[in-house]
Amino acid sequence: MSSGTGISSAAPATIPAADRQVQFVVDGTTTYGTLHVPAHRPGARLAVALLLPGSGPTDRNGDQPPGFTPATLRLIADVLGQDGVISLRFDKYFTGRTGPGRYRDDPGRIDMAAFTRQAVAAYDVMREQPETDQHALLIVGHSEGGLQALLVARAARPKPVGLALLEPQDLPALDMMDYQVAGQLDQAAAAGVITREVAERNKAAVREGITDFRARHPVVVEGLLPGVAALLRDLDNPLKSRFIHSVDAIYPPDVARRIGPGTRVMVTCGTADTQVPCWTTSPLLRALSAAHATGPGLRVLPEVDHFLHPAGTPVDDQILAESARLALHEFLRPWWNDGGGDARLR
Numbered sequence: 001m002s003s004g005t006g007i008s009s010a011a012p013a014t015i016p017a018a019d020r021q022v023q024f025v026v027d028g029t030t031t032y033g034t035l036h037v038p039a040h041r042p043g044a045r046l047a048v049a050l051l052l053p054g055s056g057p058t059d060r061n062g063d064q065p066p067g068f069t070p071a072t073l074r075l076i077a078d079v080l081g082q083d084g085v086i087s088l089r090f091d092k093y094f095t096g097r098t099g100p101g102r103y104r105d106d107p108g109r110i111d112m113a114a115f116t117r118q119a120v121a122a123y124d125v126m127r128e129q130p131e132t133d134q135h136a137l138l139i140v141g142h143s144e145g146g147l148q149a150l151l152v153a154r155a156a157r158p159k160p161v162g163l164a165l166l167e168p169q170d171l172p173a174l175d176m177m178d179y180q181v182a183g184q185l186d187q188a189a190a191a192g193v194i195t196r197e198v199a200e201r202n203k204a205a206v207r208e209g210i211t212d213f214r215a216r217h218p219v220v221v222e223g224l225l226p227g228v229a230a231l232l233r234d235l236d237n238p239l240k241s242r243f244i245h246s247v248d249a250i251y252p253p254d255v256a257r258r259i260g261p262g263t264r265v266m267v268t269c270g271t272a273d274t275q276v277p278c279w280t281t282s283p284l285l286r287a288l289s290a291a292h293a294t295g296p297g298l299r300v301l302p303e304v305d306h307f308l309h310p311a312g313t314p315v316d317d318q319i320l321a322e323s324a325r326l327a328l329h330e331f332l333r334p335w336w337n338d339g340g341g342d343a344r345l346r
Helices: 072-082 112-127 144-155 173-190 196-214 226-235 241-248 252-256 282-290 322-335
Strands: 018-026 029-037 046-052 086-090 132-142 162-166 264-270 294-301
Touching: 018 112, 029 072, 029 112, 046 072, 046 112, 046 144, 046 322, 072 086, 072 132, 072 322, 086 112, 112 132, 112 144, 112 241, 132 144, 132 322, 144 162, 144 252, 162 322, 173 196, 173 226, 173 241, 196 226, 196 241, 252 282, 264 282, 264 322, 282 294, 294 322
Parallel strands: 046 086, 046 132, 132 162, 162 264, 264 294
Antiparallel strands: 018 029, 029 086
16 A cells, blocks of 8 residues: 555565674673574564573583584574574683683683673673563573573573573582483493493592592592593692682572572473483472472473484584474563564563
């Protein structure tokens, strides 16, 4: 339909999807990230999610290049974009363009609190974007990023209205390490690579080493398998020990109890996840219930591994299992948006 002047009254054009590079300063360090803005109509306000990666030098895409590139966070950003949700992912300390920042001359000073401050600053950046719906702030965390999501949710203002905790760290860090190493030793014994006696001796040494480290006593590694000895020796590495102490002191369910009541929370657990197995989730789920979180709650992903792959997929294959994608869509349902208006809890 057109007016008498011949000027069309068609709906405004859609602004195409785009990646916008952002940077912000926290504690004197310039941090670099990518804001993915889905296609939307001019003036639309969309839900926005902060994406938080797993442990170690994992960058904004969920990679540790060059040898480990599953692109977990980039793929999650794509899923969110399909539902009209903006996402911000960033290079945390010691990764990507951000690098060591203020910790360049003394990397052993960094602790979990520094990473949390960086993530809270990123949350503030995403909140300030012109397309952001201020009533639809979300956090999506993978692995250790799930714990970080809870820490940011506790500190950020305004609080997020939704948390997606994907294969989240839900035990103290060294308890999780103990479980993982024990599983690897049991597998080696079952395969005949080592004897059962050697497996049990090394498992006991790991437990003792963790106890000594927590008490700030020297960790004994003599007589252990080389891989186990290297792992325990690394605890006392002056470049890492401060951070390990700081993250190990956090019990994730204690943090979960302090999220805002009414927060929409999803926790995923893949049945093929050997790093964060499903049996560890119960205390976290009870804590979320005590905090009066709402659903979807726990979503068990059959035959899905820690990186949200179908079981048996090579780790660098850049795909998400269909059940993981569907779980994310379900979590985002209240904020689905075709770009034509504000995102609101529906």
